[in-house]
Amino acid sequence: MKERPIIFNTESVLAILDGRKTVTRRVINPQPIKDKRNPDYRLPSWSLRQGRTYCEWFFGPQNTTSNGDLLYWRSPYGEPGYRLWVKEMWYPSREGAVYYADNEHGFVSPKAGWKSPLFMPRSVSRIILEVVDLRAERLHEITNEETIKEGVEYIGQSLYRYNHLVSSEAVNLYEKQWNNINAKRGYHWEDNPWVWRVEFRRFQDDMPVR
Numbered sequence: 283m284k285e286r287p288i289i290f291n292t293e294s295v296l297a298i299l300d301g302r303k304t305v306t307r308r309v310i311n312p313q314p315i316k317d318k319r320n321p322d323y324r325l326p327s328w329s330l331r332q333g334r335t336y337c338e339w340f341f342g343p344q345n346t347t348s349n350g351d352l353l354y355w356r357s358p359y360g361e362p363g364y365r366l367w368v369k370e371m372w373y374p375s376r377e378g379a380v381y382y383a384d385n386e387h388g389f390v391s392p393k394a395g396w397k398s399p400l401f402m403p404r405s406v407s408r409i410i411l412e413v414v415d416l417r418a419e420r421l422h423e424i425t426n427e428e429t430i431k432e433g434v435e436y437i438g439q440s441l442y443r444y445n446h447l448v449s450s451e452a453v454n455l456y457e458k459q460w461n462n463i464n465a466k467r468g469y470h471w472e473d474n475p476w477v478w479r480v481e482f483r484r485f486q487d488d489m490p491v492r
Contacts, residue, residue, distance in 0.1 A: 286359055288366040288411070289399045291463065293445050295370045295383040297433030298409060298484060305431040307460075307477040308359070309469045310418060359480050360413055366482065368409035369399035379406035415481040421460070422474045426452040431481070432459075 290298065290306070297303035359366060371382035373396055382396055429452040430436060435443045442452040449455050457471045469475045 283365055284360055284363075285365045285367055285404075287369050287404070287407075288359065289369045292371060292383045293459075294433060295368065295381075295409070298368070298411075299383070301484075302435065303431070303433035304483065305428065305479060305481045307421065307424070307432070307479055309464060309467070310476040310478055313476055357416055357478060359416060359478060361416055362413050364413045365485070366411040366413065366480075367404055367407040368411065369402040369407065370409075371396050371399055372402050372406065373397055374406075379408075381408065410485040411482040412485060413480060413482055415479075417479050418476055419479055420474050421471065421477050424453060424456060429453055429456040432456055434459075 288306075294303055294306070373380045373382070379402075424432075426442075429442070433444065434452050434455050436452070437443050437448070440450050441448055442450070442455055444455040444459055447455055447458060460471050464470070
């Protein structure tokens with residue numbers, strides 16, 4: 283089974299463990315460039331080449347294959363059927379690892395030195411996901427229903443919650459979440475970047491949790 287690593291922050295890890303998060307959106311890098319050959323960011327199409335999933339844009343005159351360039355973006359998350367092993371904040375222990383997301387009551391002192399998800403080895407990853415759908419879209423295409431799949435909670439009386447924030451607009455909560463993670467990387471919500479929409483389901487003991 284083909285596998286790829288994927289990093290999630292603590293809030294997302296908790297949402298996955300709780301069964302609330304089944305979709306993640308990740309920036310496509312590099313982004314397609316808007317210029318005279320591609321004035322409208324024409325919608326991408328999918329191509330399966332040598333068993334790998336690509337997103338492709340045609341830069342050139344519309345409805346023709348001449349005088350243009352066909353550019354390919356390969357998905358770093360594989361394609362439906364691939365498994366993603368989650369990298370999260372952790373600390374090595376005799377049993378293998380202690381996970382920051384489980385440290386609600388502070389049984390591990392911060393002085394112990396939490397390790398970045400970047401340095402988590404496959405052997406101590408506790409969450410395995412299977413990709414069930416993958417496509418490219420613009421960030422602003424997200425809907426209230428999609429924010430629920432991203433981990434935003436509907437708490438009743440037309441109110442939504444994410445982390446410690448509550449709002450009557452689920453998309454606004456997701457916008458704040460997006461900017462907290464991606465704005466410092468240069469991908470602001472206002473820029474409406476192209477993203478990979480990755481839908482997944484969690485595995486436990488190599489059996490899918492549905």
